[in-house]
Amino acid sequence: MSIGIGRINDSNTETLxxxxxxxxxxxxxxxxxxxxxxxxxxxxxxxxxxxxTIINNQSAAEILRIDDAAxxxxxxxxxxxxxxxxxxxxxxQGIETTLHS
Numbered sequence: 001m002s003i004g005i006g007r008i009n010d011s012n013t014e015t016l017x018x019x020x021x022x023x024x025x026x027x028x029x030x031x032x033x034x035x036x037x038x039x040x041x042x043x044x045x046x047x048x049x050x051x052x053t054i055i056n057n058q059s060a061a062e063i064l065r066i067d068d069a070a071x072x073x074x075x076x077x078x079x080x081x082x083x084x085x086x087x088x089x090x091x092x093q094g095i096e097t098t099l100h101s
Contacts, residue, residue, distance in 0.1 A: 013057065024050065031055045034062035045069045048089030055082040055099070068092050 011029035014020075019040040020032070028051060032041070041054055041064055056064045056077040066075035066083055074092045075083035085094035 022052065026052075029053045029055065031057040032064060033058045034060075034064055036060075036062065038063040038065065040065045040067060042067050043069060043074070043085065043087075043092055046087055046089055046091070048087065050087035050092075051085065053082055053084040056080065 010027045011031060012027035013031040015033040016035045016039045019042065021042040022030070022044055024044050024047065030041070030052065032039070032054060034056065043052065043066065044050060046069070054064060054066055054075070054077065056062070056079055059079045061078050063076050063078050065073060066085070068074050074085060075094065075096060077083045077096055080099040081096060082099060083094055083096045085092045
């Protein structure tokens with residue numbers, strides 16, 4: 001399972017000690033703990049059909065800034081929020097959701 005191929009049970013859980021750059025081979029669901037500081041997540045290059053959900057797996061106010069490959073901010077979930085992004089080949093778009101602890 002990867003960002004480029006849809007399957008149900010595909011996830012990664014990780015505590016970050018720096019930023020993270022995703023590729024099309026990474027898990028479609030990213031449960032990320034910012035590790036005490038705001039972090040930047042960089043999405044793969046634009047390609048039609050890509051999908052990823054980034055979950056800020058921390059209850060604190062640490063922000064996960066999500067950038068596209070060109071450096072444009074496309075999301076910024078804080079603690080216990082998630083952002084699901086879809087790519088149509090020209091842009092990343094999506095929705096941000098507040099989670100319950």
